[in-house]
Amino acid sequence: MARQAGRGAAESKKMSSELFTLTYGALVTQLCKDYENDEDVNKQLDKMGYNIGVRLIEDFLARSNVGRCHDFRETADVIAKVAFKMYLGITPSISNWSPAGDEFSLILENNPLVDFVELPDNHSSLIYSNLLCGVLRGALEMVQMAVDVKFVQDTLKGDSVTEIRMKFIKRIEDNLPAGEE
Amino acid sequence: MNKTEMADEALFLLLHNEMVSGLYRAAEHGEGENGRCITKLENMGFRVGQGLIERFTKDTARFKDELDIMKFICKDFWNTVFKKQIDNLRTNHQGIYVLQDNKFRLLTQMSVGKQYLEHAPKYLAFTCGLIRGGLSNLGIKSIVTAEVSVMPACKFQVMIQKM
Numbered sequence: 001m002a003r004q005a006g007r008g009a010a011e012s013k014k015m016s017s018e019l020f021t022l023t024y025g026a027l028v029t030q031l032c033k034d035y036e037n038d039e040d041v042n043k044q045l046d047k048m049g050y051n052i053g054v055r056l057i058e059d060f061l062a063r064s065n066v067g068r069c070h071d072f073r074e075t076a077d078v079i080a081k082v083a084f085k086m087y088l089g090i091t092p093s094i095s096n097w098s099p100a101g102d103e104f105s106l107i108l109e110n111n112p113l114v115d116f117v118e119l120p121d122n123h124s125s126l127i128y129s130n131l132l133c134g135v136l137r138g139a140l141e142m143v144q145m146a147v148d149v150k151f152v153q154d155t156l157k158g159d160s161v162t163e164i165r166m167k168f169i170k171r172i173e174d175n176l177p178a179g180e181e
Numbered sequence: 182m183n184k185t186e187m188a189d190e191a192l193f194l195l196l197h198n199e200m201v202s203g204l205y206r207a208a209e210h211g212e213g214e215n216g217r218c219i220t221k222l223e224n225m226g227f228r229v230g231q232g233l234i235e236r237f238t239k240d241t242a243r244f245k246d247e248l249d250i251m252k253f254i255c256k257d258f259w260n261t262v263f264k265k266q267i268d269n270l271r272t273n274h275q276g277i278y279v280l281q282d283n284k285f286r287l288l289t290q291m292s293v294g295k296q297y298l299e300h301a302p303k304y305l306a307f308t309c310g311l312i313r314g315g316l317s318n319l320g321i322k323s324i325v326t327a328e329v330s331v332m333p334a335c336k337f338q339v340m341i342q343k344m
Binding site: 013014015017018019020021022023024025026027028030034044047048051052055056059086087088089090112116 | 187188189190191192193195196197199200202203205224225226228229232233236261262264281
């Protein structure tokens with residue numbers, strides 16, 4: 001019963017994505033004014049994303065009922081089918097697994113962050129949605145996974161799809177204080 | 182008109198938080214341009230307000246007068262952005278409006294009462310800009326300020342500038 005009430009609350013948390021998209025756009029615009037080059041903006045977006053990710057994971061785990069993932073394939077599924085769906089209302093497809101199963105790509109057909117965006121020519125090295133990389137990295141770090149996340153294709157730059165490449169680096173061991181095992 | 186594209190509120194709340202703290206962090210470290218964080222937040226809100234009002238009003242009838250516009254801000258606009266209406270709208274009929282929200286969404290998770298009151302202004306600047314930007318695109322030039330005496334209640338004061 002309590003769980004159902006919780007789910008009802010989760011439903012009512014939906015809002016139009018326009019506010020989010022426009023706010024994000026205003027943020028990127030401001031950062032482009034504040035920093036001289038695109039690399040610094042990318043870095044700043046990633047850092048902010050990371051800070052969001054480490055908090056978002058708590059919200060996600062509390063609301064989604066997802067337990068610990070046993071392997072990276074399961075992690076990929078949860079990210080694409082549950083997390084992206086919940087927060088951005090889209091379901092990216094998963095592809096291009098590496099033979100070792102430690103690398104995959106998220107393919108986004110439409111990226112809600114870029115709904116009303118055109119990149120001017122003088123910002124060719126700006127990774128507009130770089131916040132997402134930080135969010136993914138931060139969130140996964142909180143569940144003991146060190147992961148490298150980066151954009152390899154972007155519709156804003158003329159590619160046909162947006163592709164985020166995720167590479168598993170290592171499992172982060174629990175750091176127990178000495179003598180408390 | 183794709184209304185099925187829905188984002189989650191948590192994402193906006195976290196993004197807003199991070200915008201506030203990120204700007205202040207950068208200013209402390211002397212990165213970017215120093216200080217003037219409130220102005221920057223207000224300016225970002227302004228842009229967003231302009232964009233939102235354009236999208237919200239494309240199917241609405243023309244507004245009768247200033248009061249009609251303020252009512253729209255208090256009801257439809259507030260509802261779409263913060264999922265509730267403004268609780269109280271007052272005016273002196275000389276261009277000053279006070280919009281009171283007894284449970285302002287960006288403060289509800291912070292405190293109930295006076296704790297952290299000194300931090301409240303940072304979390305209101307964006308919304309002041311949001312209102313000002315919205316009004317600006319409806320042809321009203323204004324100055325918007327906010328005050329909080331007990332969280333999470335909050336008052337926005339809109340002073341209309343005669344053109």
